[in-house]
Amino acid sequence: MTNPHLARKAAENLKNLRSKKPLIHNITNFVVMNYTANALLACGASPVMAHAHEEVEEMVSFAGALVLNIGTLTPYWIESMIKAGKKANALNVPIILDPVGSGATKLRTDSAKRLIDELSITVVRGNASEVLSLAQKDSKTKGVDSLHSVDDAADAAIYLAKELDTTLAITGAVDLVTDGERIHRISNGHELMGCITGTGCTATALIGAFLAVDTDPVEATSTSLAFFGLAGEQAASKTKTPGSFQIALLDALFSIEKKQLEDGAKISVS
Amino acid sequence: MTNPHLARKAAENLKNLRSKKPLIHNITNFVVMNYTANALLACGASPVMAHAHEEVEEMVSFAGALVLNIGTLTPYWIESMIKAGKKANALNVPIILDPVGSGATKLRTDSAKRLIDELSITVVRGNASEVLSLAQKDSKTKGVDSLHSVDDAADAAIYLAKELDTTLAITGAVDLVTDGERIHRISNGHELMGCITGTGCTATALIGAFLAVDTDPVEATSTSLAFFGLAGEQAASKTKTPGSFQIALLDALFSIEKKQLEDGAKISVS
Amino acid sequence: MTNPHLARKAAENLKNLRSKKPLIHNITNFVVMNYTANALLACGASPVMAHAHEEVEEMVSFAGALVLNIGTLTPYWIESMIKAGKKANALNVPIILDPVGSGATKLRTDSAKRLIDELSITVVRGNASEVLSLAQKDSKTKGVDSLHSVDDAADAAIYLAKELDTTLAITGAVDLVTDGERIHRISNGHELMGCITGTGCTATALIGAFLAVDTDPVEATSTSLAFFGLAGEQAASKTKTPGSFQIALLDALFSIEKKQLEDGAKISVS
Numbered sequence: 001m002t003n004p005h006l007a008r009k010a011a012e013n014l015k016n017l018r019s020k021k022p023l024i025h026n027i028t029n030f031v032v033m034n035y036t037a038n039a040l041l042a043c044g045a046s047p048v049m050a051h052a053h054e055e056v057e058e059m060v061s062f063a064g065a066l067v068l069n070i071g072t073l074t075p076y077w078i079e080s081m082i083k084a085g086k087k088a089n090a091l092n093v094p095i096i097l098d099p100v101g102s103g104a105t106k107l108r109t110d111s112a113k114r115l116i117d118e119l120s121i122t123v124v125r126g127n128a129s130e131v132l133s134l135a136q137k138d139s140k141t142k143g144v145d146s147l148h149s150v151d152d153a154a155d156a157a158i159y160l161a162k163e164l165d166t167t168l169a170i171t172g173a174v175d176l177v178t179d180g181e182r183i184h185r186i187s188n189g190h191e192l193m194g195c196i197t198g199t200g201c202t203a204t205a206l207i208g209a210f211l212a213v214d215t216d217p218v219e220a221t222s223t224s225l226a227f228f229g230l231a232g233e234q235a236a237s238k239t240k241t242p243g244s245f246q247i248a249l250l251d252a253l254f255s256i257e258k259k260q261l262e263d264g265a266k267i268s269v270s
Numbered sequence: 271m272t273n274p275h276l277a278r279k280a281a282e283n284l285k286n287l288r289s290k291k292p293l294i295h296n297i298t299n300f301v302v303m304n305y306t307a308n309a310l311l312a313c314g315a316s317p318v319m320a321h322a323h324e325e326v327e328e329m330v331s332f333a334g335a336l337v338l339n340i341g342t343l344t345p346y347w348i349e350s351m352i353k354a355g356k357k358a359n360a361l362n363v364p365i366i367l368d369p370v371g372s373g374a375t376k377l378r379t380d381s382a383k384r385l386i387d388e389l390s391i392t393v394v395r396g397n398a399s400e401v402l403s404l405a406q407k408d409s410k411t412k413g414v415d416s417l418h419s420v421d422d423a424a425d426a427a428i429y430l431a432k433e434l435d436t437t438l439a440i441t442g443a444v445d446l447v448t449d450g451e452r453i454h455r456i457s458n459g460h461e462l463m464g465c466i467t468g469t470g471c472t473a474t475a476l477i478g479a480f481l482a483v484d485t486d487p488v489e490a491t492s493t494s495l496a497f498f499g500l501a502g503e504q505a506a507s508k509t510k511t512p513g514s515f516q517i518a519l520l521d522a523l524f525s526i527e528k529k530q531l532e533d534g535a536k537i538s539v540s
Numbered sequence: 541m542t543n544p545h546l547a548r549k550a551a552e553n554l555k556n557l558r559s560k561k562p563l564i565h566n567i568t569n570f571v572v573m574n575y576t577a578n579a580l581l582a583c584g585a586s587p588v589m590a591h592a593h594e595e596v597e598e599m600v601s602f603a604g605a606l607v608l609n610i611g612t613l614t615p616y617w618i619e620s621m622i623k624a625g626k627k628a629n630a631l632n633v634p635i636i637l638d639p640v641g642s643g644a645t646k647l648r649t650d651s652a653k654r655l656i657d658e659l660s661i662t663v664v665r666g667n668a669s670e671v672l673s674l675a676q677k678d679s680k681t682k683g684v685d686s687l688h689s690v691d692d693a694a695d696a697a698i699y700l701a702k703e704l705d706t707t708l709a710i711t712g713a714v715d716l717v718t719d720g721e722r723i724h725r726i727s728n729g730h731e732l733m734g735c736i737t738g739t740g741c742t743a744t745a746l747i748g749a750f751l752a753v754d755t756d757p758v759e760a761t762s763t764s765l766a767f768f769g770l771a772g773e774q775a776a777s778k779t780k781t782p783g784s785f786q787i788a789l790l791d792a793l794f795s796i797e798k799k800q801l802e803d804g805a806k807i808s809v810s
Binding site: 030033034037038041042047048049050051052053054055058059062246247248249250251254255 | 569570571572574575611612613614615641644645646647648735736737738779781782783784786787
Binding site: 029031071072 | 329
């Protein structure tokens with residue numbers, strides 16, 4: 001079921017990440033800054049958090065990827081993201097967007113859509129309701145409020161990826177990744193990942209890290225989600241409670257060997 | 271000594287929290303955002319952190335409780351709290367206030383008093399000096415600077431609860447909860463809870479979670495403090511150092527069964 | 541090799557820190573606020589984070605040291621640091637500066653230099669490139685871009701400490717502390733400390749704590765770095781992965797006895 005090419009690619013990406021240690025520029029929310037910085041360090045990347053209008057363009061020029069996350073956003077932070085994103089686009093630095101809470105409040109939905117309109121975003125990662133909230137008013141994906149699972153969302157996601165001209169990652173029990181043509185499903189992971197804060201944000205940051213070493217957005221995204229999901233499985237084999245799970249997850253991101261990832265990645269292509 | 275009704279109520283509240291998973295809207299300080307989000311998740315609630323003026327009213331309309339915490343405050347954040355609080359009052363969403371550092375600086379004291387003046391606050395939780403700093407200039411509770419223990423503060427707290435028309439929770443070695451009529455004392459807890467940052471803020475957030483499932487402010491507060499204190503006791507039975515204690519505390523919030531809580535809650539009524 | 545006076549001084553400083561529990565006022569970055577607060581608590585200090593212009597002067601007046609850290613800075617935060625710093629200078633409260641990312645962006649370099657120009661800073665701690673970026677345009681330390689190790693940087697640091705009239709701590713595999721006259725080298729530590737976020741920021745905060753109990757800046761800095769490095773060694777004896785290392789490090793800061801520190805401190809004088 002697992003695609004052998006993608007399993008090998010996952011291992012290769014992890015190896016390159018650990019040897020190249022790319023700088024990942026994060027403009028992200030207050031809740032997860034510490035944890036995502038530690039997750040990026042654990043897997044071999046070099047995180048930096050910077051949001052001042054005066055420095056985001058300079059900072060992103062050193063980066064292998066730009067991670068934009070709209071949790072705890074205010075208008076100042078959206079401007080930071082626009083500034084950094086335009087510079088990233090000019091320099092061909094890939095951008096990944098996490099539309100945290102899009103669909104829940106007007107500010108979040110409008111901000112996520114504005115970022116997609118004004119920037120060329122390489123990958124968008126969210127849960128089904130967040131991602132599908134990004135559809136335009138007259139989109140074929142309207143009416144998605146009734147979609148509750150990744151499977152229900154697959155058809156809508158394919159249309160939406162084409163409409164937005166980006167790669168979409170809808171994460172859940174099974175993750176779906178599509179650029180509107182290719183569809184990957186990743187079945188790594190563990191339900192305890194939903195019991196700690198910022199797991200989705202961490203997934204987004206790790207996709208950023210993989211984008212810095214893999215120019216194929218669909219493959220970079222699928223392989224990073226398989227890696228993160230496998231780390232969740234390993235952590236859950238150590239503990240069944242969320243405090244210690246959170247720590248074991250960081251340990252696993254650091255410890256997983258590329259052979260383990262090649263053997264454990266569960267990515268299917270349809 | 272423990273009140274049997276309150277022990278049962280604690281277990282019932284925990285059960286309802288885990289089944290209903292209420293959204294708890296937090297406008298809180300930067301230091302504790304991650305930890306309180308994880309604590310709320312561990313006990314079954316659904317945390318959200320949002321402070322933008324553009325979205326706080328919308329966000330709080332989905333919430334079962336609003337948690338206001340004035341640590342690391344600036345004027346922008348106080349306005350966020352006022353906006354969210356007014357909407358919460360209009361919708362009958364309970365508000366809990368943590369006056370972090372009130373009494374230490376004029377900004378903190380004035381901000382805490384302004385929130386109490388302009389909003390209808392269901393519960394205020396702090397240590398003795400923070401809570402008693404909220405007394406009005408001509409209050410009978412003046413002169414409380416000499417009060418150093420929860421016991422010393424009991425009489426002052428009763429007057430102050432009536433004066434402010436709210437429920438007060440003064441936490442310490444023994445916690446005191448009063449609405450000016452009823453007085454509950456909670457003797458769960460462990461001294462290691464004072465060796466990690468944000469324990470008080472976490473207690474406040476958990477009171478918010480219990481308020482979302484229990485309309486009696488005094489009982490919601492007492493039972494949540496008993497639950498949190500019991501989690502501290504369980505964590506301290508695993509480790510005696512603060513790093514691992516912090517993690518074991520999250521684990522305990524997730525693991526405690528309602529029967530354990532009913533048996534372990536130490537809430538007395540006087 | 542280890543200087544016996546400094547080993548005893550380290551133990552004495554730790555003892556005084558734990559008995560006096562000085563308030564340490566931090567104006568620091570969002571990523572590390574929680575971790576540094578926990579580290580300060582673990583070693584016996586009382587941390588407070590406060591950055592509002594309305595309260596920083598009042599807050600610093602209660603403090604034993606002021607910690608300024610320019611990670612995730614914006615202009616508002618720099619003004620907070622200037623305000624708090626001027627008050628600290630007026631009250632003879634020691635200031636320690638962590639010029640996070642100085643040399644990487646113009647905003648960071650300019651801000652670090654402005655803080656040094658406008659304030660009397662007791663200690664500056666950073667890695668070699670951060671510290672050496674603080675040299676003036678016509679400095680003898682120019683051309684330091686080729687310096688990659690603490691050893692390479694020693695001569696430059698001595699000149700720079702005199703030029704800036706402060707104590708410099710350049711941390712790395714071996715830490716270097718100099719006021720332009722005395723030179724201390726601290727060889728405690730473990731490479732896993734580089735695998736978690738905020739280790740440098742935590743070192744800075746702990747130097748702040750030691751400055752609150754030791755009026756000799758060079759000795760306060762050396763002894764705190766030996767203490768922190770020893771904690772890293774103890775943590776690394778428990779675990780080899782970064783998630784659990786981060787927790788074990790807090791545990792060690794709490795557990796190390798003064799006799800252990802006296803025996804384990806590796807501070808040489810040259």
